[in-house]
Amino acid sequence: MKDFAGRTAFVTGGANGVGIGIVRNLLERGAKVAIADIRQDAIDRALQSLDNREVMGVQLDVASRDGFKAAADAVEAQFGPVSILVNNAGVNLFQPIEESSYDDWDWLLGVNLHGVINGVQTFVPRMVERVKAGQQVGGHVVNTASMAAFLAGGSPGIYNTTKYAVRGLSESLRYSLLQYGIGVSVLCPGLVKSYIYASDDIRPDGLKAQMKAVDTAAVERLAGVHEFGMEPDVIGARVIEAMEANRLYIFSHPDHKDELREVFDYILDHYQDYPKDPGFDQRVAFEKFRRDAFADARARSLAAG
Numbered sequence: 001m002k003d004f005a006g007r008t009a010f011v012t013g014g015a016n017g018v019g020i021g022i023v024r025n026l027l028e029r030g031a032k033v034a035i036a037d038i039r040q041d042a043i044d045r046a047l048q049s050l051d052n053r054e055v056m057g058v059q060l061d062v063a064s065r066d067g068f069k070a071a072a073d074a075v076e077a078q079f080g081p082v083s084i085l086v087n088n089a090g091v092n093l094f095q096p097i098e099e100s101s102y103d104d105w106d107w108l109l110g111v112n113l114h115g116v117i118n119g120v121q122t123f124v125p126r127m128v129e130r131v132k133a134g135q136q137v138g139g140h141v142v143n144t145a146s147m148a149a150f151l152a153g154g155s156p157g158i159y160n161t162t163k164y165a166v167r168g169l170s171e172s173l174r175y176s177l178l179q180y181g182i183g184v185s186v187l188c189p190g191l192v193k194s195y196i197y198a199s200d201d202i203r204p205d206g207l208k209a210q211m212k213a214v215d216t217a218a219v220e221r222l223a224g225v226h227e228f229g230m231e232p233d234v235i236g237a238r239v240i241e242a243m244e245a246n247r248l249y250i251f252s253h254p255d256h257k258d259e260l261r262e263v264f265d266y267i268l269d270h271y272q273d274y275p276k277d278p279g280f281d282q283r284v285a286f287e288k289f290r291r292d293a294f295a296d297a298r299a300r301s302l303a304a305g
Contacts, residue, residue, distance in 0.1 A: 001139075001243045007084055008083060009026050009082065010071075010072070010082045010084070010119075010123065011034065011035060011036060012089035013089030014035035014088065016042055016194065017195060018088055018235050019088045020046055021237075022086055022232075022236040022239050023035055024236060033054070034079060038061050038062075039059075043058075054079070056079065061204075062114075062119065063115055063118070064118070065118050065121075068122045072126075082123055082126070083127060083136055083140070084141075085119055085123045085124070085139075086144070087120070087141070088142070089112075090112050090196065092108075093159060094155055095212065096156075097158065101211070102210065103211060104158060104207075105158055107203055107207045108158045110207075112159065113165050116166050117169070120169070120173065124182075127139045131181065131182065138181040140183040140246075141183070142185045142239060142250070143169065143186050145170070147188050147260075148160050149166065151260075170186035171186070183246045185248060186248065186250065187239060189230065190256055191230065192230055192232065193227065197225075197226055230252065235252045246304050
């Protein structure tokens, strides 16, 4: 995407953290921006900080499919067709899987994964139809994952699960939307100056029955750590630059590059030199079709940048 001026963008989790950084950068490029967030007070503060801009707020629980449709209809009625979608809303729960409940799973999957799915299912078919009808030129989808989409520790287990899924969703969507000139990027930030450490504050009442008591001391420690996170506006600028270059992966934090190389080497080290099993040659010949098709998709994806 080279031209942002006049386009309408929809940013979930847009009232603070990474979201507000992306919002401010989009506005600087002349886009009209809808800030979607679950907290109306946060939306109000964000709007007050963005004087005389083409920006609106819409309260949204991204886990709600009906809520997403209503928000989309309201935004497009006021600002016109959305051609930039940023699925950024996210929550975290800093505990291992074996200490988690179904309520914990439903909460994080609902926001971090289903929120992205709902955004894609709500907006992407509209984008595609407008492109096919000649009413829209291209577009772009940015899904916020995390370095946790590559680097999985014991905690936070559910968060890792959701972010790995968002990464896979984004890569698949990237290749399927190439034909329409709609770009797809997955944002994988490291530590950010945000309030994600206080996610329990917005946990739905219906998913609290099985939750563990909030460790306020741990929350305070995490608050101190996040003070050293990257500034949202820096990440926002890097997102815009990556969208312009139409890159699939947006690694905003260069300090993780060596660790990622170590992880990929670690994975490859798990391959074993097994002897050929019955059907090996036929299976490999069949897999060549898939491998060639995938290589072609990657080449076209790079060329699209």
